[in-house]
Amino acid sequence: MQIHVDSEKKQFHLTNGRISYIFHVMKNGQLGHLYFGKALQHRADFSHLQRYDLPTPASCHPYEDDPAFCLETLRQEYPVYGNSDFREPAISLRKEHLRHIPHFQYDSFQLLEGKPSLEGLPATFTSEKDEAKTVQVILKDPFLQAELTLNYTIFRDKPVITRSASLKNGGEEKLIIDRMMGASLDLPDKDFIFTHLAGTWSRERHVKERKLESGIQSISSLRGASSHHHNPFLALKRPDTTEHSGSVFAVNHIYSGNFLMQVEVDHYDTSRVLAGIHPYDFSWELNTDDSFQTPEVVLVYSDQGLNGMSQALHNLYRENLIPAQWRKKERPILINNWEATYFDFNEEKLLDIAKSAKELGVELFVLDDGWFGKRNDDTTSLGDWYENVTKLHEGLAGLAGKINALGLKFGLWFEPEMVSPKSNLYQEHPDWAVGLPHLPHTLGRNQLVLDFSRSDVVDYLYEKMADIIKRTGLSYIKWDMNRNITEPFSQKLSTERQGEFFHRYILGVYQLYERLTSEFPDVLFESCAGGGGRFDPGMMYYAPQAWTSDDTDAVERLKIQYGTSYVFPIYSMGSHVSTVPNHQTYRITPLSTRANTAYFGTFGYELDPGKLSSLEISEIKEQVEFYKKHRCLIRDGNFYRILSPFFSNETAWMVVSKDQSEALVGWYKVLATPNPPKQQTLKLTGLDASTVYEVNNEGQFYFGDELMQVGIQLPTEFNGANGRIAERGGDYQSQIFYLKRTDGVNI
Ligand code: DGJ
Numbered sequence: 027m028q029i030h031v032d033s034e035k036k037q038f039h040l041t042n043g044r045i046s047y048i049f050h051v052m053k054n055g056q057l058g059h060l061y062f063g064k065a066l067q068h069r070a071d072f073s074h075l076q077r078y079d080l081p082t083p084a085s086c087h088p089y090e091d092d093p094a095f096c097l098e099t100l101r102q103e104y105p106v107y108g109n110s111d112f113r114e115p116a117i118s119l120r121k122e123h124l125r126h127i128p129h130f131q132y133d134s135f136q137l138l139e140g141k142p143s144l145e146g147l148p149a150t151f152t153s154e155k156d157e158a159k160t161v162q163v164i165l166k167d168p169f170l171q172a173e174l175t176l177n178y179t180i181f182r183d184k185p186v187i188t189r190s191a192s193l194k195n196g197g198e199e200k201l202i203i204d205r206m207m208g209a210s211l212d213l214p215d216k217d218f219i220f221t222h223l224a225g226t227w228s229r230e231r232h233v234k235e236r237k238l239e240s241g242i243q244s245i246s247s248l249r250g251a252s253s254h255h256h257n258p259f260l261a262l263k264r265p266d267t268t269e270h271s272g273s274v275f276a277v278n279h280i281y282s283g284n285f286l287m288q289v290e291v292d293h294y295d296t297s298r299v300l301a302g303i304h305p306y307d308f309s310w311e312l313n314t315d316d317s318f319q320t321p322e323v324v325l326v327y328s329d330q331g332l333n334g335m336s337q338a339l340h341n342l343y344r345e346n347l348i349p350a351q352w353r354k355k356e357r358p359i360l361i362n363n364w365e366a367t368y369f370d371f372n373e374e375k376l377l378d379i380a381k382s383a384k385e386l387g388v389e390l391f392v393l394d395d396g397w398f399g400k401r402n403d404d405t406t407s408l409g410d411w412y413e414n415v416t417k418l419h420e421g422l423a424g425l426a427g428k429i430n431a432l433g434l435k436f437g438l439w440f441e442p443e444m445v446s447p448k449s450n451l452y453q454e455h456p457d458w459a460v461g462l463p464h465l466p467h468t469l470g471r472n473q474l475v476l477d478f479s480r481s482d483v484v485d486y487l488y489e490k491m492a493d494i495i496k497r498t499g500l501s502y503i504k505w506d507m508n509r510n511i512t513e514p515f516s517q518k519l520s521t522e523r524q525g526e527f528f529h530r531y532i533l534g535v536y537q538l539y540e541r542l543t544s545e546f547p548d549v550l551f552e553s554c555a556g557g558g559g560r561f562d563p564g565m566m567y568y569a570p571q572a573w574t575s576d577d578t579d580a581v582e583r584l585k586i587q588y589g590t591s592y593v594f595p596i597y598s599m600g601s602h603v604s605t606v607p608n609h610q611t612y613r614i615t616p617l618s619t620r621a622n623t624a625y626f627g628t629f630g631y632e633l634d635p636g637k638l639s640s641l642e643i644s645e646i647k648e649q650v651e652f653y654k655k656h657r658c659l660i661r662d663g664n665f666y667r668i669l670s671p672f673f674s675n676e677t678a679w680m681v682v683s684k685d686q687s688e689a690l691v692g693w694y695k696v697l698a699t700p701n702p703p704k705q706q707t708l709k710l711t712g713l714d715a716s717t718v719y720e721v722n723n724e725g726q727f728y729f730g731d732e733l734m735q736v737g738i739q740l741p742t743e744f745n746g747a748n749g750r751i752a753e754r755g756g757d758y759q760s761q762i763f764y765l766k767r768t769d770g771v772n773i
Contacts, residue, residue, distance in 0.1 A: 027041075027042040027043075027156070027158070027159060027180060027181070027182045027183075028040075028041055028042070028068070028159075029137055029159050029160075029161050029180065030068050031135060031137065031161070032070075032071075035050065035071060035073065036050055036051035036132065037049075037050040037060075037071070037072055037073065038050065038135070038161060038163070038178075039066075039068055039072065040159075040161065040178060040180040040187060041065050041066070041068065041180070042065070042180055042181065042182060042183065042184070042185075043065050044064075044065055044183070044184070044185045045062070045063065045064065045065055045180075045185045045186075045187070045327045046061060046062070046063065046064070046065045046066040047061070047062050047178065047180065047187045047325075048060040048061040048062075048066070048072050048075065049103050050072065050073060050076065051132040052076070052095075052100065052102075053089075053092075053095060054088060054089075054095070054097075054131070055129075055130070055131025055132050055165070056097075056102060056103075056104075056105075056106075056130065056131070056132075056165075057102065057103035057104060057132065057163065057165070057176065058076050058100055058101060058102055058103065059101040059102055059103050059211070059212045060072050060073075060075040060076055060101070061075055062187070062211065062213075062275070062325065062327060063273070063327050064273075064327065064329050076100065076101070078094040078095065078100075079094060079099065080093060080094050085098055085099070085110070086098070086110040087110055088109055088110055096110055097109060097110040097111035098110055098111055098112060098113075098292075099294060099296075101212035101214070101296070102210070102212055103176065103210065104116045104117060104130070104165075104174070104176055104191065104210055105210055105212075105298075106118070106127060106128045106129070106130070107127070108127035109127055109129070113290050113292060113298050114242070114288070114290055114298070114300060115205065115210075116191075116205075116206070116207045116209075116210040116300060116302075117130075117174070117191070117193075117203070117205060117206050117207065118203075118204045118205040118206075118305075119170070119172070119193070119201055119202060119203045119204060119205075119206070120201070120202055120204070121170065121199050121200070121201060121202075122199065122200045122201075122202055126169065126170065128167050128170065128172075129167055129168075129169070130165035130166065130167050130172075130174045131165055131166060131167070131168075132163070132164075132165055133164045133165055133166045133173075134163075134164045135161055135162065135163045135164065136161070136162045136164070137159065137160070137161055138159070138160040138161075138162065139155065139156075139159060139160075140152045140155070140157065140158055140159075140160065141158045141160050141179045141188075142160065142177075144190060144319050144321070144322060145319060146319070146533050146536060146537065147280075147281075147319060147321055147322070147533075147536065147564075148280055148281075148321075148322075148347075148536060148563070148564045148565075148566075148567030148568065149188075149190070149280055149321075149322040149567070150179070150181075150188050150280070150322065150324070150342060150346040150347050151346055151347075152181075152346060153346075153350055156182060157181060157182055157346075158179050158180060158181045158182065158346075159179070159180055160177060160178065160179040160180075161177075161178050162175050162176070162177050162178075163175070163176045163178070170195075170197065170201060171195070171196045171197030171198075171199075172193055172194065172195055172196065172197070172201060172312075173193070173194045173196055174191060174192075174193050175191065175192045175193075175194075176189070176190075176191050177189060177190045177191070177192070181342065181346065184338055184341060184342055185326055185327050185328055185334075185338050186324060186325065186326050186338055186339075186342050187324075187325045188322050188323065188324050188325070189208060189209040189322070189323050189325065190208050190209070190319065190320050190321065190322045190323065191206060191207075191208065191209075191319075191320045192317055192318065192319040192320065193206065193312065193317065193318050194312075194315070194316070194317040195312040195313065195314055195315065195316050195317075196314075196315070197314065198314055200311060200312065200313055201311075201312040202309055202310070202311055202312075203309065203310040203312065203318055204305065204308070204309055205302075205305035205308065206302065206303070206310070206318065206320055207286075207300050207301060207302030207303070207305075207320065207323075208279065208281075208301055208302040208303075208320040208321050208322060208323035209277075209299075209300075209301050209302070209323035209325065210298060210299065210300050210301075211275075211277070211298070211299040211325060212296060212297070212298050212299075213262070213275065213296065213297040213298075213299065214296055215295055215296065215297065216238050216239075216240070216291040216295045216296070216297045217238075217264065217265065218237075218238040218262035218263060218264065218265075218275075218289075218297065219235050219236070219237060219238065219262070219263050219264075219265055219267075220235070220236050220237070220238045220243055220260070220262060220289060221233065221234070221235045221260070221261040221262070221263055221274075221332075221592075222234050222245050222256065222257070222259060222260050222261070222287075223256070223257040223259055223589050223590075223592060223593070224245070224255060224256050224257075225254055225255065225586075225589075226254050226255055227254050227556055227557060227559070227576065228557065228575060228576055228577040228582070228610050229575070229577060229582060229585070229586065230254050230257075230557060230558040230559070230561065230574070230575050230577075230586055230589075230590070231257055231558065231561070231586060231589035231590045231592075232585055232586075232589050232672070233585075233588070233589045233592065233670070233672050237265075238262065238289060238291060238297065239291060240291045240292075240293070240295070241290070241291060242288050242289070242290045242291075243288065243289055243291075244286060244287060244288035244289070245257075245258075245260060245286075245287050245288075246284075246285060246286045246287065246288075246304055247283075247284055247285055247304070248284050248304055248306060248307070249284070249510035249511065250283060250284065250475070250510055250511030250514065250528055250531060250532075251282060251283065251507065251510055251511075251555055251559055251560045252279075252281065252282050252283065252285060252559075252560050252561075252562040252564070253510070253559055253560075254555075254556070254557070254558060254559040257561065257562065257593065258278060258279035258281060258285045258287060258301075258562055258563075259276070259277070259278045259279075259287075259592065259593045260276070260277045260278075260287045260289070260299070260301070261274050261275065261276040261277075261332070261335060261592070262274065262275045262276075262289065262297070262299070263275075263331075263332065267331055267332065268331050268332070269331050269332050269333050269666075269667055269668075269670075270330065270331045270333055270334075270711065271330065271331045272329070272331050273327070273328070273329050274326075274327075274328050274331065274332060274334075274335045275299075275325070275326065275327055276324075276325070276326040276327075276328070276335045276338075276339065277299055277301050277323060277324070277325055277326075278323070278324040278326075278339065278563055278593060279301050279302070279321060279322075279323055279324075279562070279563070279564075280321055280322040280323070280324065280347070280562075280563040280564050280567070281303070281321035281322075281532070281562065281563075281564045282532055282535065282536075282560050282562050282564035282565050283303070283528055283529060283531065283532035283564075284303060284304040284306075284307075284308070284528050284529075285301070285302065285303060285304055286300065286301070286302065286303070286304040286305065286306075287299070287300070287301045288300050301323045302320055302321070302323065303320065303321065303529060307514065307525060307528065308525050308526075308528065308529065309523075309525030309526065310525065310526050310529070311522065311523055311526070321564070324339070324342065324563070326338045326339060332592065332667070333665075333666050333667060333711075335592075336591060336592055336593065336665065336667075337664055337665070339592075339593050339594070340594070340595040340596075340664075340665060343563060343566055343594065343595055343598070344595050344597075344661075344662075347563060347566055347567055348566055348567070348570040348598070349543060349547070349567070349568065349570060351547050351548075352550065352570040356657055356658065356661070357550065357570075357571060357597070357628045357657070357661075358389035358390035358435055358501070358502070358550075359387070359388050359389050359390070359629050359630055359631075359650055359653060359654070360388065360389070360390040360391070360392050360437065360502070360602075360630035360631070361379065361380070361383040361386075361388045361390070361391055361392065361630060361631045361632075361633075361635070362392040362394055362504075362602065362630060362631070362632050363376060363379055363391075363392070363393060363394055364394035364395065364439075364632060365578070365604050365605065365609050365632045365633060366379055366605075366632070366633055366634035367379075367396075367634070368396070369395065369396035369401065369402050369403055369404075370402075371396065371417060372416075372417045372418070372419075373417070373418050373419060373420065373424075373425055373428075376391075376393060376425065377425075377428055377429075377432075378636055379391070379634055379635060379636065380428075380429050380432055380434055381432060382635035382636055382638075383434070383631065383635050384432045384433055384434055385635075385643075385647075386631075386635060386643065386646050386647055386650055387647055387650035387651060387654070388434065388630075388631065388650065389434065389435060390434060390435040390436075390437050390501060390502055390630075391429050391432075391434045391435070391436055391437065392437035392438070392439065392502060392504060393425070393436075393437070393438050393439060394439040394504065395439050395441070395506070396414075396417070397413055397414060397417065397418060397422065397438070397439070398410055398411055398412060398413060398414055399411075399412070399414060399449060399450070400414065401414065404471055404472055404473075405446065405448060405472045406446045406448040406449060406472075407446055407448070407449050408441055408444040408445050408446040408449060408451075408473050409444070409445035409446060409449040409450070409451030409452060409476070410449050410450050410451055411440070411442075411487075411490040411491070411494065422438070422494060422497065422498045423497050423498050425498075426498035426499060426500070430499070435501035435502065436498060436499070436500060436501060436502075437500060437501055437502030437503065437504065437550075438494065438498070438500055438502070438503060438504070439503075439504045439506060440491060440503060440504070440505055440506065441505075441506040441507060441508060442476075442487045442490075442491060442505065442538065443475060443476055443478055443507050443535065444473045444474070444475060444476060444507070444508065444509070445458065445459055445473065445474050445475075445476050446472060446473050446474075447467075447469075447472075447473075447474060452474070457477075457517045458476055458477055458480065458482075458483050459474040459475065459476060459477065460474065460475040460476070460477050460511055460512075460513065460514065460515065460516065460527075460531075461474065461512075461513040461515060462513045462515045463515075463517065465513055467512075467513060468512040468513060470508070470509030470510065470512070471508050471509050471556075473508070473509060475509065475511050477516045477517070477518065477531070478530075478531045478532075478534030478535050478538070479516045479518065479519065479526075479527055479530030479531045479533070479534055480516065480518045480534070481534070481537075483534070484534045484537055484538050487538055488538055488541050488542065491503075491538075491542060492541075492542065492545060492546075495542070495546050495549060500546075500549055501548070501549060501550060502549065502550045502551075502552065503542075503549055503550075503551050503552070504552045504554055504573065505539075505551055505552070505553055505554060505569065506554045506555065506556070506573075507554070507555040507556070507559065507560060508555070508556045509556070510559075511528070511531070514527050514528060514531075515527065516530070516531075532564075536564070536568070539551070539568035539569070540568070543568050550570070550571070551568055551569035551570075552569055552571045552572060552573055552600055553565040553566075553568070553569040553571075553572045553573070554572065554573035554600075556576065557573060557574070557575040557576035557577065558572065558573065558574050558575045558586070558590070560572075561574065561590065561594065563593075563594075566594070566598060570597075570598060571597070571598050571599070571600050571628045572594075572598060572599065572600060573600040574586055574587060574590055574599040574600055574601055574627065576610060577610040577611070578602055578603070578604035578608060578609070578610065578620075578632055579604075579608040579610055579611040579613050579615065580608075580615040580619045580620045580622075580623045580624075580694075580758065580760075581611075581613060581615060581696055581758060582610070582611060583601065583623045583624070584623060584671040584677045584694055584696075585671045585672065587599055587601065587623065587626060587627060588667060588670060588671055588672070588677060588679070591665055591667060591679070595665070596626050596627055596660060596665050596681065597627070597628055597657075597660055597661040598627075598628070599626075599627035599628065600627060600628050600630065601623070601624040601625075601626065601627030601628065601629060601630075602624055602629070602630040602631055602632040603617070603620045603621050603624050603629075603630075603631050603632070603633065603646075603649070604620070604631075604632040604633050605632075605633040605634070605637070606620075613758075615758040616758055616759075616760075617642055617645055617646070618645070618760065619694065619758045619759070619760040621646075621649040621652075622692055622694065622760040622761070622762050623692070623694065623760070625649075625652070625653055625656070625660070625690070625692065625762065626660065626665075626679060626681070626692055627660075629653045629657070631646070656690055656764070659681060659683055659688060659689075659690055660681055660690065662683065662684060663681035663682050663683045663684065663689070663690075664681065664682050664683075664684065664712055665679065665680075665681050666679060666680050666681070666682065666711050666712045667679050668680060668708065668709070668710070668711060669693075669708075671694075671696075675695060675696050675697055675699075676693070676694065676695045676696075677692075677693075677694040677696075678691065678692065678693045678694070678708055679691075679692055680692065680710060680711070680712065682712040682713060686712070686713060686714040686717060686730075686767070687717075687766070687767040688764070688765060688766050688767065689710070689712070689713060689719070689763075689764075689765040690762065690763070690764055690765075691708070691710060691738070691762065691763040691764075691765070692760065692761075692762055693708050693740065693760060693761045693762075693763070694758075694759070694760040695758075695759045695760070696757065696758060697757050698743070698744070698755060698756050698757050698759070699743070700745075700746070701745050701746065702743045702745055706739075706740040706743060707736065707737030707738060707739055707740060708737050708738050708740060709733075709734060709735070709736070709737040709738075710733045710734050710737065710738060710765075711734055713730035713733055713734055713765070714730045714767075715729065715730045715731035715734065716729065716730065716731070717729070717730045717767050718730075718767070718768050718769075718771050718773055719733060719765040719766060719767060719768065720765070720766050720768045720771075721738065721763055721764070721765055722763060722764055723764070723766070727768060727771050727773045728773075729773070733765070738763055740761060741753035741754050741761060742754070743755055743759075744756070
């Protein structure tokens with residue numbers, strides 16, 4: 027891992043043997059982009075990579091004697107608009123009442139070991155020496171007296187560059203930022219498939235693909251949260267790229283609020299990627315000596331297809347993003363009472379669930395919504411974070427004590443960012459709700475959003491939550507967020523500064539997370555937003571797992587978990603077995619298929635064990651045992667997608683330990699095939715070709731090459747005539763295979 031800097035030629039080459047990222051200072055002092063992709067040998071000069079050519083006669087150019095130097099055709103690192111580049115820029119700012127075209131010129135650079143943190147923001151970090159190197163390039167706009175710092179970090183062994191930008195006002199006059207993206211990346215052509223994750227409540231993060239075309243194509247959120255609808259992730263893959271081969275560039279935003287990711291394909295078919303805070307309804311005031319820091323953008327280059335891209339992101343997030351204390355910890359198998367009781371519970375009912383869950387081998391009991399204020403449905407009490415003693419007659423501490431006495435950990439649901447109009451908190455502090463005073467407040471799920479841009483609101487929630495954590499010895503918190511922001515307005519901010527509201531809001535959320543996670547590092551946080559409405563890397567910095575979706579139907583989960591795995595390690599996905607008919611789809615799937623899907627995540631249950639048959643109870647006991655045996659593999663292994671639910675009736679994926687000594691394979695078939703083919707196999711991947719693996723501890727041995735080239739034999743499917751020997755049949759079939767390296771067996 028190396029950052030080569032040629033101070034004479036002003037060239038920068040970040041490389042780690044897997045990727046190279048190269049840029050230089052152009053003749054006008056701006057930074058020009060030269061290359062991002064598979065590693066290149068370092069050489070004395072890379073300037074030839076910046077191609078100059080005479081543009082068309084109609085082009086504009088800043089130097090009269092050098093018409094070839096036209097910003098419209100030059101690839102840049104952090105472009106501005108208005109001086110011969112007509113594409114959308116990375117930054118736009120001005121003095122308060124003066125229009126200005128920023129002109130940042132190279133000033134200096136600084137090399138750092140490791141990676142500095144970003145104040146107030148989640149970001150990747152290093153915990154070992156030599157894990158990463160950073161170069162900070164400083165540019166100055168003399169007219170604005172503003173200093174722009176572009177941060178680039180390269181990690182050892184990872185095909186990843188992280189970028190961010192910060193701006194400091196070194197002058198006397200106020201500056202206004204109208205747009206400031208985390209990164210801009212100019213790619214030399216447009217021969218890509220624009221790939222992203224889209225959806226809505228109950229069907230989050232479905233894989234979407236379309237051919238990149240001339241013009242701007244974008245994904246975004248203006249909801250105050252990263253959203254169910256578009257994940258802040260974008261991949262540009264070559265048309266021939268598959269899961270296992272070919273090139274792909276990926277961009278991910280470590281942020282949980284409004285974002286924009288766009289690709290602008292210009293008239294020369296070059297592609298400009300911009301990623302950052304959405305500029306719509308955004309502005310930021312900088313007074314003398316104030317700074318603004320953008321969230322971080324992760325750039326990945328994979329020449330090993332989409333799986334290679336995902337593994338790069340998984341490794342980065344497992345090793346350099348989730349809280350370090352959770353990296354190597356086993357997360358508890360939990361039971362959550364939401365679908366078992368909804369709001370209708372009391373202490374006895376909860377203890378019954380907990381007792382039978384304990385017998386199943388479950389480790390953590392989570393009390394969901396409805397334990398506080400007068401909350402017997404979703405119309406009241408958010409904000410009144412004290413226990414409902416009618417339901418919990420010995421209070422939370424009493425319940426927690428009894429749960430702990432059963433040998434279970436105790437976890438609790440909160441929705442800290444919200445307030446019900448019918449609540450004591452709202453009566454006392456109506457001005458704490460987000461909204462314009464002269465307009466009616468739009469409700470969502472009967473609730474309003476608390477103004478987290480205010481420090482008094484954040485302080486209040488901190489006190490309430492910290493008190494409950496201490497009083498009950500909580501082990502786990504599910505932090506929910508069930509509506510998006512409307513009438514975005516803070517009564518604490520001046521009219522001129524309302525453009526800062528959305529970003530200040532999410533900074534407040536991060537601040538509360540930061541305070542709670544640093545004061546209570548042993549409490550496991552699971553983020554949630556009406557299911558997976560804020561499943562993003564920003565949240566992951568504080569909460570190592572997220573509730574993937576409210577949709578627990580095994581068939582729907584195939585798509586949701588498959589899509590989510592493009593970006594996020596599978597151990598970050600809360601995935602629970604629930605009852606049937608399923609509460610979101612009314613579909614009835616076998617218990618085994620529900621578990622076989624949920625194993626590939628952080629496992630748990632969302633049902634009332636008291637309603638299970640004895641057959642189901644013994645099956646669940648086995649499931650719990652099974653997961654306990656394999657959860658370290660699921661946490662640490664390389665995940666491979668094999669068959670996509672978006673393109674076929676079958677889905678398959680597998681996780682292989684880093685040393686290739688064991689693997690867990692999941693195979694799923696949604697609808698049965700009439701008179702199916704006789705030979706049904708599944709070709710595996712990621713194994714060691716010359717290792718002998720035993721399948722399912724059943725004395726069947728295969729070399730890795732056979733399992734990958736010929737495939738693993740799937741059990742015989744029912745075909746209408748083979749009733750006595752068929753091993754599976756009907757809709758919603760699934761199969762799990764466990765492979766273990768076996769030494770000393772001759773086959
Ligand atoms: C939405 C969450 O996703 C559910 O799991 C549950 O916690 C409900 N909110 C409770 O209101």
